[in-house]
Amino acid sequence: MANESPIALYDALQRIKRRKVVVSLSSSDEDSDIETTALASRQSRNQGNVILSVEEDTIESTSEEHIRETLQQDDQITKEIDRELDDDKALQRTRALIDHLVSIRNAPKNQCAVPSCHDEIIVMDSENEDEEHTCIQQRKKRISSSTQIAVTSPDIVLKIHSVEKRIDHVTIPMHAPSLDALYTVYGDLHGLLIEELQFTYKGVMLTVEQSPSKLKMRSGDVIEATVRPKSLRQVYKKRYVQLWLSVNGTSDEEIHIQADLPLKQLQETICEKHRILDPSSIVMVIDGEVLDLLESAEFYGLMNEDRISVVAKESSDLRAVSIQLRFQNGEIESASVVPIYKVATLMQKLAEQKTCKTTSFALRIDGETMNGDRCFQDYDIEGGELIEVCAI
Known part of the structure; x- marks a missing residue:
């Protein structure tokens, strides 16, 4: 029993004191709870504001960082481009x-x-x-x-006035050493030779040796052009024609001749090329018509791609054959024709004999009217045929 604690006796005064303390503590706890709730609400609001401000700060910092990175990249790209451009010679x-x-x-x-x-x-x-x-x-x-x-400009355009009141625009180099371009271009345009042309600029006669720069020519300047009278007989340049020749039935060969020269020169060329000793032994025929070698290709109106047959006089192509002509009065006459000649040659001969025009009659064979521009061989004339001469 000595070790047991003493039993405390009921003390009313002590109980009242404890009760006051409890009540006091209870009141303070309620006030504390209200204050705590208000504090928590304020803290919650403050915390929300803090969170929003933190988020805004985060977004702002992120944007600034992105802009900073973008600017850095742009600077790097710009520097790289500048380096490459600096290296471009x-x-x-x-x-x-x-x-x-x-x-x-x-x-x-x-x-x-x-x-x-x-x-x-x-x-x-x-x-x-x-x-x-x-x-x-x-x-x-x-x-x-x-x-x-x-x-x-290095080129100038001049207005060339001719006596025919024609205006041509000719372009020449400004710094050319001479007026050769002016003479050549204008001459080619009108088929004239340089020596046939005479130009006048500001009342001064020009020469080929003068230069545009020394004459102080400018685009739009007017130049008078005339043709010298002594060269009027040679207004046009030489003209050439391209012909095809068939010598004694061989394959066609191409040849160029001057249009205004006699065909006799072509005959000599053919004889030399084909080793024909006697030039007079050949004739040239086109469309059945024998060409006069003293005339020129221009006289016959020969054009490019025309075909000429060159045959020997003793060739069978030039051998005359006999035919019969029957007139409307019943008379029959004999005539000789060359198969490769045109029908018009016989019609012209008959017109001279009968003193009439070739348009007043026609030739017919087997009921077919013969065309004067065709050859006798086109109608299979070999000799002995009967041709009727009919008045029109």
């Missing part, structure tokens, strides 16, 4: 040329002339190393004035 030369042109344009206005730009040849390397494109900038003479620098 062609671009450097182009920039230098542009700077040079700008400096010329910005030259003092009182400067009467500026040096011309030198020719610049810029080689641009393509993706394929084997291909290169060359750009050549033409040289142009730049002349400055009080307002601007005028550029003179």
